Amino acid sequence: MIFRLFRKDPQRILIASLYKRVAEASRVPGLYAGLGIPDTLEGRFESLSLHMVLTLRALRLLPPPADELAKDLTDAFFQDLDASLREMGAGDTVVPKRMKKLASSFYGRAHAYDAPLDRKDEAALALALGRNALGSDAPASPLARYALTADLDLKQADLASLLERGPVFPNSEAFAGEKHHDA
Numbered sequence: 001m002i003f004r005l006f007r008k009d010p011q012r013i014l015i016a017s018l019y020k021r022v023a024e025a026s027r028v029p030g031l032y033a034g035l036g037i038p039d040t041l042e043g044r045f046e047s048l049s050l051h052m053v054l055t056l057r058a059l060r061l062l063p064p065p066a067d068e069l070a071k072d073l074t075d076a077f078f079q080d081l082d083a084s085l086r087e088m089g090a091g092d093t094v095v096p097k098r099m100k101k102l103a104s105s106f107y108g109r110a111h112a113y114d115a116p117l118d119r120k121d122e123a124a125l126a127l128a129l130g131r132n133a134l135g136s137d138a139p140a141s142p143l144a145r146y147a148l149t150a151d152l153d154l155k156q157a158d159l160a161s162l163l164e165r166g167p168v169f170p171n172s173e174a175f176a177g178e179k180h181h182d183a
Helices: 002-006 010-026 029-033 041-060 066-087 095-119 122-132 141-156 159-165
Strands: none
Touching (some): 010 159, 041 095, 041 141, 066 095, 066 159, 095 122, 095 141, 122 141
């Protein structure tokens, strides 16, 4: 019986690997240097949130057990945020308040990005990303094109390839320095 405590849970390993790949994709230097996401704590949260939203959108379209994986992936995201806050020295009384604010921010971004992504509305997505990810009133058009391309690409993947390779995001450098054009 005690040996069960030491066995590795394959589901947890799978989710940890998937989350790690999403987190790594959100830290690609080109997102910051080329697409304008500030390389700050807030900017890193915005990039991770965007990549989580895109991955969760892809999982939402797939048959079961993708829905359970999406829930587990979301849990891993919030557990990572909680651990990061504690690592930065936030105390037990502060963490729940900050987590509530981060959760509200994340779900707000998911809501703000969903409709423009569904409509493939580059202009609306660029405004939402400019406001959230760049902290600006200026539209983030190259970042919007990156997100639209990623959304389309991720929707082409089946569950097995998503789990084997992880979510594959486009090369951010391909979108850097682009000028706005009507989609």
